[in-house]
Every structure is written in structure tokens, then in C-alpha cells.
Amino acid sequence: MGQPQSKPSKPSIPRFPQPGDHIYCERKGGLYDHHGIYVGDDMVIHLQGAAKKLGELPTCHKCGDKRLVNGEIAKVCIDCFLDGDTLQIYEYGVTYPEFSKRKRGTCCPRYSRPPHLVISAATDFLERNGFGPYDMFTNNCEHFAVCCKTGSADSYQIEGLLKELLILVPLLWLVPLLLWQLIVFRKALAKNQAPGNFCLQLIHGTSITSYL
Ligand SMILES: [Zn+2]
Known part of the structure; x- marks a missing residue:
């Protein structure tokens, strides 16, 4: 006995339109x-x-x-x-x-x-x-x-x-947040802070404003 055939996800083969289509x-x-x-x-x-x-x-x-x-x-x-x-x-x-x-x-x-x-x-x-x-x-x-x-x-x-749009709009809120994180990260690097140290300080609660 063969596998059951699933219906194609694409529209059916083109045909000539009939009145009422x-x-x-x-x-x-x-x-x-x-x-x-x-x-x-x-x-x-x-x-x-x-x-x-x-x-x-x-x-x-x-x-x-x-x-x-x-x-x-x-x-x-x-x-x-x-x-x-x-x-x-x-x-x-x-x-x-x-x-x-x-x-x-x-x-x-x-x-x-x-x-x-x-x-x-x-x-x-x-x-x-x-x-x-x-x-x-x-x-x-x-x-x-x-x-x-x-x-x-x-x-x-x-x-x-x-x-x-309902799916995309909540995700759009992440863009400014990620950009802000990137700016903070780059400022930390500019102050010769190693990224690893920067992350550790964030984890241990060091104020982010110290990098601004
Ligand atoms: Zn015409």
C-alpha cells in the first residue's frame, strides 16, 4: 500500500476561467x-x-x-x-x-x-x-x-x-535596543576595556553609565 498523498501547497494547474470564477x-x-x-x-x-x-x-x-x-x-x-x-x-x-x-x-x-x-x-x-x-x-x-x-x-x-505586521512590529522594538547596546559596547572598547571584562561587569552589576 502506498504512502498517502498530501495535497500540493501550490495552486492547481492553470485552466481557462469559467463564468462566475x-x-x-x-x-x-x-x-x-x-x-x-x-x-x-x-x-x-x-x-x-x-x-x-x-x-x-x-x-x-x-x-x-x-x-x-x-x-x-x-x-x-x-x-x-x-x-x-x-x-x-x-x-x-x-x-x-x-x-x-x-x-x-x-x-x-x-x-x-x-x-x-x-x-x-x-x-x-x-x-x-x-x-x-x-x-x-x-x-x-x-x-x-x-x-x-x-x-x-x-x-x-x-x-x-x-x-x-503583528509578528514584525514587536521585533522592531529590538532594533534600537541592540543599537544602544552596540554603542555602549563600542564606547567601552574605546576606553580600552576588554569585551570580556565589560560583559563580566555588566553581569556583576557595574553601572553602564560609567562607560558613557
Ligand atoms: Zn479592454
Whole structure:
């Protein structure tokens, strides 16, 4: 009997998107991802990023997108959505162990609604412009796509970022402490104190201020 096969920690083999799929692509070399709902006929509904001027880019002859990011929901062709980046498909219903291994913002342990309800939700948000203005932390493109898929707006990309910050911020407090120790150590050396003696004096309670 063979060894049980564990599921791969990478997303599954790329496939063509189906209507109702949540798709995404990496932006700026993977610094963040952009998300949308594929609604068929090479079209995507997505919540655009924060309003900004992109310069004099030509209007897309395929979907009429004016290439202006205005922080609102838009329906664009898949080429405009991808903007040269690689299409990837967000997965739903992954197991929690699998979810914990994957990059945040690429999959979700919750289950998707049926495709026709996903498309209906995305179209309704588009027609009413009813999802509110874009906000990176509280109302971003992943919140929009996950909401269309599940009925609940979540952004696992932001959750992952916040978790990393929670780990890093306490460690950052160590940096000034270590720098201060280094300065004290260097001053002790400058006064011809052997490092071993310096450490011993610290252990035996000699005032550090005597080295300052
Ligand atoms: Zn287009």
C-alpha cells in the first residue's frame, strides 16, 4: 500500500476561467494582487484601485475602457483587467491546512455560491455602483470578489499582511535596543576595556553609565 498523498501547497494547474470564477493577477511583481469576477465573453467585473490619473492612455477598442482608475466598479475586457499580467484563478472550499500553507489572497476555505448567483451579484453591484468607494484596507478588490462569491466581504490578502505586521512590529522594538547596546559596547572598547571584562561587569552589576 502506498504512502498517502498530501495535497500540493501550490495552486492547481492553470485552466481557462469559467463564468462566475474569481480571477486575480499579480501586480508589481507580486507586491499585491488585483481581483475580479469573470462573467464570460472575455469580460471581468472588478472594483478598481484608488482613484489616480494614469496619463494619456488610449481607450480600449475592445471594451471601451478609458483606462482611468476611479475607485469604482467597472466591467472591462480580460486584457484590460490583466494589463499584461498572468491570469490566475482563486480557489474556494480549500481545507484549512491547505489554506494555511498558501499565499494569502489566493484561496479561501469558504464555499462559493453557484456561478449564476456570483455573476448576478457582480452585475448588481456594477449597475447600482453599490459597493462603496475603494479602500485598500476595508473595501478593496478582493473584498468585492469574495463578497460576490460568498455573500461576505473578506480580504485574506490584507489579513495576511496584518498578521505579518503583528509578528514584525514587536521585533522592531529590538532594533534600537541592540543599537544602544552596540554603542555602549563600542564606547567601552574605546576606553580600552576588554569585551570580556565589560560583559563580566555588566553581569556583576557595574553601572553602564560609567562607560558613557
Ligand atoms: Zn479592454
